Amino acid sequence: MQIDDSRAALLDAGERLIAERGVDVPLREIATAAGQRNNSAVHYYFDSRTGLIEAIVDRRMNWLEDRRMQLLAASEADGTAHDIRTLVAMLAGPILELIGRTGVTHYGRFLEVVRAHPVIADARRLAGADRAAVRIIATRLTAALAQLPPRRRRQRLETMATIMFALIADYERTLEAGLRTPDPGDADEIVDMIVAMLTVPATDPAATRADEPTRPAESGA
CATH class of the missing domain: 1.10.10 (Arc Repressor Mutant, subunit A)
Known part of the structure; x- marks a missing residue:
């Protein structure tokens, strides 16, 4: 070998x-x-173990970055570059495309496992936040949720990665177990659920300080 x-x-x-x-x-x-x-x-x-995990992440990241750049260019052309659903689809969609390729069968579950584990010292690297496409998408998502109080906006954007990885991992699990077969609408359904979480109206906006600074989201391995 x-x-x-x-x-x-x-x-x-x-x-x-x-x-x-x-x-x-x-x-x-x-x-x-x-x-x-x-x-x-x-x-x-x-x-080391950490070196192995980082190498697993990195070998997929270049493809994800290229695909997101393609989607960003397409969204600029069709006028949807700042649409919340389009932006979420740019984060989740390429991961779903990737796990649909021959030989990529566990990446969604791998991301779910390693993203919160202390062996990952730099969560920004796992999220792909050092990649231009993810930075652009995160900045635009923050701006697109301007109707939310800053604290709520930050909480939802930080929670988005957890929900996205969990949904993709569960989807991957059900495919492997034969509980479902791939359908063209699967990605749309996952994106819809993430968008619903991000955009549901705040129930007590007055309780959140309006002057609290907000950091851009950094999600999207």
Whole structure:
């Protein structure tokens, strides 16, 4: 097995086993699942558990970034660049496209598992906040929710990633279990649920300080 093939096999095995069993799955089991006889293979290729997780995230991130840039360009052309639903679809849609590709079967569940685990020291990296497309989408989402009091707006945008990853992971689970088959409307339904959470009117806006600063959302692995 060539070095590139060995590395890719470890990434595949790590993504699957972390998704199925959690981030603390023994590294030797990841190595065995990848066809490696050396139990230290993960350390050899990635230095540590954190290095493996970051590598799994990074290998998908470039494709997601490119796809979101394409969607941003299309939204500029058709005049929907600041529409809330369009912006949410740019975050969730590419992940759903990705897990629909051959060989990508556990990425949604992997993201759900690792996003809140302390092994990820920099949540911004996992969210893709260092990528231009995510920064643009986050800034526009913040502006699109200007009708909400600042604290509510910040809370909803920070919660959006949790809900998005949970919905995508659950969808991926049901596909694998055979409880549903892919449908063209699946992405629309997930986006609709996220948008509903973001836009539901605040019940007690007077109780929220209007002068509290708001940070842009940083979500969208």
